[in-house]
Amino acid sequence: MAPAQSKLATPILLRESTIRAVVSQLTQLYLSNRTRISRAVYITLFVALINRVRNAIAEQKAASAHDAAKRSERKGTTSSVSTAADDQDAAAAAAAAAKKKKKVELNREFFRSLLRLLRIVVPGWRSKETRLLISHSFFLVLRTLISLKVAAMDGAIVKALVKGNGREFLMRIVWWMLIAVPATFTNSMLSYHQAELSLRYRTRLTQFIHDKYLSQLTFYGISALDDRIKNPDQLIAVDVAKFSNSLAELYSNLAKPILDMTIYTLSLSKSVGGEGVVFMALLVQLSANVMRVLTPPFGKYVADEARLEGEFRFQHSRLIDHAEEVALYAGHEAEKDTLDKGYFTLIKHVNYILRRRFYHGFMEDFVIKYFWGALGLLLCSVPVFVKLPGQAVLNMGDRTESFVTNRRMLLGASDAFGRVMFSYREIMELAGYTSRVASLLDVMDDIQSGHFEKKLVSSSGTENNEAVLRGRGKVVESTDIEFIDVPIISPNGDVLVKALSFSLKQGDHLLVVGPNGCGKSSLFRILGGLWPVYGGTVHKPPFTDIFYIPQRPYLSRGSLRQQIIYPDGLRTMRAKGVSDADLMAVLRMLGLEHLVELYPEGWDAEAEWRDVLSGGLQQRVAMARLFYHRPRYAILDECTSSVTLDTEKAMYENAKALGITLMTVSHRRSLWKYHSRILQFDGQGNYVFTGLDAEKRLALEDEKEDLDVLLRQVPELERRIEELTAL
């Protein structure tokens, strides 16, 4: 932060002497120049200079305030994680806190984010977007020039009318109609360019985000490991579109009025005098500054509205996803409460914005339309009431022509200025969308570099926080699987197992058992690379060699064939040399061949498979997927819970025959016989890893159960003995 601040401070100090020299030079030039236009230019330079100094002072103030806030924030964070005594972590936490407090304002942060997004949507000078922007700009200039011509023609028409010259009047009308052709064409081109630009921005941004979101498991990190983005779907599908629209709109809403203002003001200053224009510009600038101070933070409002919209939509999509469960619980009233709450929170906010917009619009209209309009009329009357030096006395026709032309140009200029002022609100809205989209990009970058932020709800507090921030385990690629002192830590910071060590060779089938929530699935999340390795070393084969089947398999959209070969596509299947007949052989192993015959389209049948197939059928389809892929290792996480013992037998025996090493999480005793190793968690953070002799273990378990039954009978037997003794 320090270098940034000195960068700001130095120019202001240096400028004190420079400013004095520039001011005296400008004064001399102003006094020595006679023409009104050049005088106007010097006055404008004065105003620009004053503005620049004022902005620099404001920037410096903001920078020192930001610096002070950051320093105090850092102090606070360091003491709260003082047990960690780790500067790196403290800095990360401070940065995170600073990010959380980020407001939507037109500050450096906004321009930095906007620049980042601009680089994505307009990737280079030779890009199609640049060409579109150039031709858009060309039509913007053309339209201003046409408007200028129309203003002059307006004056000439009224002059012909005042003079009573019918022939000239008609000629002027014909010209007027002719100019309408390029004018309307230009207008249509402008609308087309704006819409096309918006579409292109959206496409670029969506492609960029999709590439990042779907690489390095970022989508999983956003939803499971990090708390900052609640609804990425809304951000990608809606906010990106709104940002693109807003950006494309802003360019035409800003570029054209600025151009109009410059050209009209220059033309006006020729006929009404440079000083008049500059004086009026000063008044306008003053009132504009007052308006800016009174403008509410619309950017923040827009960002909040988008967030609330997203949350409301998310609640609806949850209801759709879990419609059956909610219906069976008769949970519609509870769901209605949640939905109503989400909707009314959103509407309360929208209403609040509407009210703020109402007061703001009232003030904006008054200043822009009436106050500036009156100023304009005063300015237009200058050539009529004031005889400017070097100007000939005007007759009635000329006066009318000059008034009408000036009035028209002035209306154009004030309309343009009004639009620039109105666009302040649009810029604030753009700032809102920019902040939302940029925050998604920031979080994706963080996740890809291994930095997560999640509210810790664990009972063990700071100790876990430290571990989450550090994540310093090692991952080594190997053909076998080995964990050496690897802690299992949930994203909430709960330490499920302090240091886990075990090793597994190909062909060693592993059974993982333990009570609910002890970390059985979490072990495989680490193995699959979903959760970071916070310590120790993990030796594991590449991702493609391990296949995972959960209890509720994921069934994708698409054909029946696609369910078996997922995530491969048809082309990859063909490239692997697999035919539909091979797939049928796989289905036969699991007694599923009737599925293909069930639908007239056969393998190409499409359906919402999640609803069409029963729980057991879904598990069998998932197993067929495993047989198609034939990986070296398979993680079977309670994936036979809904099938019969016969089907389970077919699944396990075929999987082993295909040379797949199995790692099973299950509470079913019927599965023990398929495994040679066991990893047993006790739910208190301890575990045992040993060989598994299923028959011996089953006999021991049976004996234990018999003893348990006998033990449970002891009180009853004792009571009976007491009864008999008493008798």
Ligand SMILES: Nc1ncnc2c1ncn2[C@@H]1O[C@H](COP(=O)(O)OP(=O)(O)OP(=O)(O)O)[C@@H](O)[C@H]1O
């Ligand atoms: N994405 C997540 N965010 C926060 N906590 C999580 C997440 N995933 C799992 N956990 C927590 O980690 C702990 C272990 O979960 P895990 O799924 O490994 O349990 P399990 O041993 O497989 O249990 P079960 O037999 O019920 O499937 C649980 O307390 C769970 O709440």
